[in-house]
Amino acid sequence: MQTPEASRTVKVAVIPGDGIGTEVMDPTLRILEAIGGKHGLDFVWQHYDWSCEHYTRTGRMMPEDGLDRLAEADQILLGAVGYPGVPDHVSLWGLLIPIRRTFRQYINLRPVKLLRGIESPLRLQQDQSIDFVVIRENNEGEYSEVGGRLYRDTPEEVAVQEAIFTRRGVERAARYALELASTRRRRLASATKSNGIVHTMPFWDQVVHEVAADYPDVEVRDYHIDALAALFVLDPGRFDVVVASNLFGDILTDLGAAIIGSIGIAPSGNLNPEGEHPSMFEPVHGSAPDIAGQGIANPLGQIWAASMMLDHLGHPDAGAEVLAAVEATLDAGVRTPDLGGTATTTEVADAVLEHLATGAITARTAGTGEAAP
Numbered sequence: 001m002q003t004p005e006a007s008r009t010v011k012v013a014v015i016p017g018d019g020i021g022t023e024v025m026d027p028t029l030r031i032l033e034a035i036g037g038k039h040g041l042d043f044v045w046q047h048y049d050w051s052c053e054h055y056t057r058t059g060r061m062m063p064e065d066g067l068d069r070l071a072e073a074d075q076i077l078l079g080a081v082g083y084p085g086v087p088d089h090v091s092l093w094g095l096l097i098p099i100r101r102t103f104r105q106y107i108n109l110r111p112v113k114l115l116r117g118i119e120s121p122l123r124l125q126q127d128q129s130i131d132f133v134v135i136r137e138n139n140e141g142e143y144s145e146v147g148g149r150l151y152r153d154t155p156e157e158v159a160v161q162e163a164i165f166t167r168r169g170v171e172r173a174a175r176y177a178l179e180l181a182s183t184r185r186r187r188l189a190s191a192t193k194s195n196g197i198v199h200t201m202p203f204w205d206q207v208v209h210e211v212a213a214d215y216p217d218v219e220v221r222d223y224h225i226d227a228l229a230a231l232f233v234l235d236p237g238r239f240d241v242v243v244a245s246n247l248f249g250d251i252l253t254d255l256g257a258a259i260i261g262s263i264g265i266a267p268s269g270n271l272n273p274e275g276e277h278p279s280m281f282e283p284v285h286g287s288a289p290d291i292a293g294q295g296i297a298n299p300l301g302q303i304w305a306a307s308m309m310l311d312h313l314g315h316p317d318a319g320a321e322v323l324a325a326v327e328a329t330l331d332a333g334v335r336t337p338d339l340g341g342t343a344t345t346t347e348v349a350d351a352v353l354e355h356l357a358t359g360a361i362t363a364r365t366a367g368t369g370e371a372a373p
């Protein structure tokens with residue numbers, strides 16, 4: 001395991017997963033190889049076919065020593081897991097959640113930024129932009145295994161699920177968000193619901209404000225989650241950094257992905273900020289069974305996630321170059337159908353590669369991904 005600083009050889013565990021996860025991964029690896037060549041990074045891929053297909057074959061989403069094998073990697077790239085036929089709680093708890101927890105990836109970092117070349121579904125004013133970051137607590141909170149069911153299949157049946165909030169867990173999420181805000185526009189919005197959830201949420205608010213005392217330059221404001229969701233739509237320009245519990249952050253970031261044009265472009269990083277374990281980078285979207293196999297999945301969420309991996313590795317110049325190539329691709333009108341275009345996954349990735357190689361993209365006929373005559 002290497003710390004997240006500049007290094008020449010980088011071992012990356014690659015888990016494409018299911019559905020379109022397998023379609024967006026290969027183009028992303030090609031892009032990483034291209035940018036690695038320019039910035040002196042030599043990627044060594046460790047491929048794992050862990051998926052719902054693996055589950056139906058073996059009864060496990062990943063082998064028993066899966067986490068030990070991943071521990072040898074510097075970073076992890078994940079496509080998406082989940083497929084009809086395997087219950088979602090099996091695919092999630094059999095792969096994604098054990099990785100996030102075992103490797104103490106306690107920060108889920110999700111940029112919500114409207115890229116050049118994309119129109120938001122919101123009616124933004126001329127001077128309005130969307131550029132904020134959601135920090136989702138990624139290891140505890142509402143997603144816990146504590147609970148159970150009693151009197152199954154009887155009229156008296158009971159289901160109990162406990163939310164777990166620890167001081168350490170809330171503190172470190174709050175501190176990460178405050179540090180980030182202090183390097184940006186110095187505004188932190190904290191998602192709460194202390195009026196309805198009377199134990200954990202007042203605790204969350206208290207701990208966030210205790211940590212905020214160390215950051216007097218950052219303006220901290222609590223928002224009830226329902227009002228916060230409405231403001232993502234009505235006034236997204238007001239946000240800089242948003243910090244939220246696991247469930248609230250999960251829901252907010254799908255909304256965040258929607259307001260920046262498509263869930264197909266939104267990225268996320270599951271970070272172990274100390275670099276003691278590998279971090280994991282993945283698109284926000286799932287395996288999209290409705291479009292899997294058609295070659296039209298938008299690869300930009302996975303590619304943007306790879307650019308975040310470059311940042312985390314201590315190569316922000318390389319990360320910025322990939323993101324600039326993504327924006328240039330969108331600007332040139334090379335878009336998959338989810339963004340109103342007709343380009344294929346491969347055509348979009350080829351345009352990103354072309355920009356990385358030449359600094360430009362050959363004019364194409366609108367949205368087709370083909371070179372103009």
Ligand SMILES: NC(=O)c1ccc[n+]([C@@H]2O[C@H](COP(=O)([O-])OP(=O)(O)OC[C@H]3O[C@@H](n4cnc5c(N)ncnc54)[C@H](O)[C@@H]3O)[C@@H](O)[C@H]2O)c1
Pocket residue numbers: 020079080081082083084088096263264265282283284285286287288289290291296297298299301336338
């Ligand atoms: N992190 C993950 O691995 C993850 C995240 C979310 C959902 N899932 C799983 O994925 C499966 C499908 O879930 P879902 O349908 O609710 O969510 P989804 O994100 O897979 O799809 C939602 C909608 O967005 C579209 N979409 C998503 N990504 C796209 C892309 N890159 N390009 C173009 N269109 C895209 C899909 O076609 C679909 O209409 C489920 O099994 C779910 O559990 C996994």
